[in-house]
Amino acid sequence: GGTIQGIVSSGEGVGNVPSLAFTDGLLSLLGGGLHGGHGAGPDVSALQLQRTDWDTLPAYVHSLQTLLLTVLKQGSGRPQGDHGLFLRYHIEAITVRGINSFRQYKYDMGTVGKTLEGMFRKLNNLLERLHQSYFFYLLPSLARFVSIGVYMPAFGFLILILVLKISPGPPLQGGARGDIFGVPLPPSRPGLLTLVPPLLICHATGLTLYFLPVLGQHVATQHFPVSESEAVVLTVIAIYVAGLAMPHNTHRVLTGSGSERGWMTLKLLSLLYLAMQLGCIALVNFSLGFLLAVTMVPVAAIVQPKGPKYLYAVLLVLVTPAVTLLLSIVLYQELIEYPVSALECWQLFLQAVSEGLLDHYLYGSIVFPFIALFVYPCWLLLWNVLFWK
Structure with a gap:
């Protein structure tokens, strides 16, 4: 069977989203994010797999579909994971869970342990910068975001x-x-x-x-x-x-x-x-x-x-x-x-x-x-x- 891979559940809470710096930090550990990275193959349940041909019409349509998915999920006001119950108390949280994967690239429990260690290290580094992060944004893909401005x-x-x-x-x-x-x-x-x-x-x-x-x-x-x-x-x-x-x-x-x-x-x-x-x-x-x-x-x-x-x-x-x-x-x-x-x-x-x-x-x-x-x-x-x- 497949081994355990990391999956970041969709970030929407009760109509809220976690800090963008927090989300990007976890995604970069799992292999994607707004600034790249490598790790255990990220997936966000409200987002589709990102494309590399950003300047083509199919890529724009793909980003629009992904953006509509995030809007519909956030507009429902339903927590998309256990983290959603913390966001309304201004506690930055996101749900990360393991899935049984049959993909080509396998990762063992050692990789998952390194990912968890890296998450805690990033949280320690983010404590001084969370107040400068985006707390109102939309995600058309794992590597792009639309700010409130x-x-x-x-x-x-x-x-x-x-x-x-x-x-x-x-x-x-x-x-x-x-x-x-x-x-x-x-x-x-x-x-x-x-x-x-x-x-x-x-x-x-x-x-x-x-x-x-x-x-x-x-x-x-x-x-x-x-x-x-x-x-x-x-x-x-x-x-x-x-x-x-x-x-x-x-x-x-x-x-x-x-x-x-x-x-x-x-x-x-x-x-x-x-x-x-x-x-x-x-x-x-x-x-x-x-x-x-x-x-x-x-x-x-x-x-x-x-x-x-x-x-x-x-x-x-x-x-x-x-x-x-x-x-x-x-x-x-x-x-x-x-x-x-x-x-x-x-x-x-x-x-x-x-x-x-x-x-x-x-x-x-x-x-x-x-x-x-x-x-x-x-x-x-x-x-x-x-x-x-």
């Missing part, structure tokens, strides 16, 4: 779309403001009472989505032939879908009709709310913020109760976080060259929802509460804007 401006331009969309037009004569969202503003000011019900209902739905599945699992198992885990997942899906059917005519009951300024004010609050959320989550888990920004920002900028309403409704449904998760699962399976059927994809989706709740309550992952308490209510506000009239 490169990808954050691109993310900022996505947020800029929302800021430009909510900017009012130039002042008109007499001190009145111009149009906003491309619609002239009427002279009358609506009462804020029309905006209170949508805000309360949407956030109450988010609170229900966060608390009810776990609190009501015992009741569900007593009345339905399902296990506790199935009850939690099905309750989450039921509450999530029920949000689409929430009453959107509260403002009509209060005012008699939906005013122009009413939906524009609600959309203004929604865009500000979304921009604030994406900006905050990008500082904690950039990959999650990027996935949400790429999907939600373009649709949030164009949605309004006028024009092709059914088209806007379809686009809003396609960018809801649940559909984004489903499409991410399909993309991930394609990237690892293991495509799945529709039924298998649905099972993976249910498993991802279940594991999202489990990771939150066991490991402190913030993905589920962030989606339930912030992103989903914000999406419901945009849904209210669409059906304002």
Whole structure:
């Protein structure tokens, strides 16, 4: 049989990554890294084998696929090894495990011992330099990285779309403001009472989505032939879908009709709310913020109760976080060259929802509460804007 080789597990923790100097030091010992080296054949589970022809189109496509894999893994917020539980406490860690290899080049236990010794020596040398290392980066390969100074401006331009969309037009004569969202503003000011019900209902739905599945699992198992885990997942899906059917005519009951300024004010609050959320989550888990920004920002900028309403409704449904998760699962399976059927994809989706709740309550992952308490209510506000009239 094969002997033991070293493998560095993927570096993502609960939305975090270890120090780049730490990761590169271990990879250089195992035979790769950003500065080369030799050792026990590195492998990172989220990374594909690196290429040497960097300037060719296939190499760029390969790096893009690898980068998407790391983004999807980090965006999930799941710890990809035991080290992930330490990263949120600012303890630099990475998982290294042995695998039974049948490759051409064999390494015995002596090589593994030398590798461990070299790891401790490198850690001793890194103590003075860890504060100068990169703690926010993406890896398109074992020998290349993308620093925060490169990808954050691109993310900022996505947020800029929302800021430009909510900017009012130039002042008109007499001190009145111009149009906003491309619609002239009427002279009358609506009462804020029309905006209170949508805000309360949407956030109450988010609170229900966060608390009810776990609190009501015992009741569900007593009345339905399902296990506790199935009850939690099905309750989450039921509450999530029920949000689409929430009453959107509260403002009509209060005012008699939906005013122009009413939906524009609600959309203004929604865009500000979304921009604030994406900006905050990008500082904690950039990959999650990027996935949400790429999907939600373009649709949030164009949605309004006028024009092709059914088209806007379809686009809003396609960018809801649940559909984004489903499409991410399909993309991930394609990237690892293991495509799945529709039924298998649905099972993976249910498993991802279940594991999202489990990771939150066991490991402190913030993905589920962030989606339930912030992103989903914000999406419901945009849904209210669409059906304002």
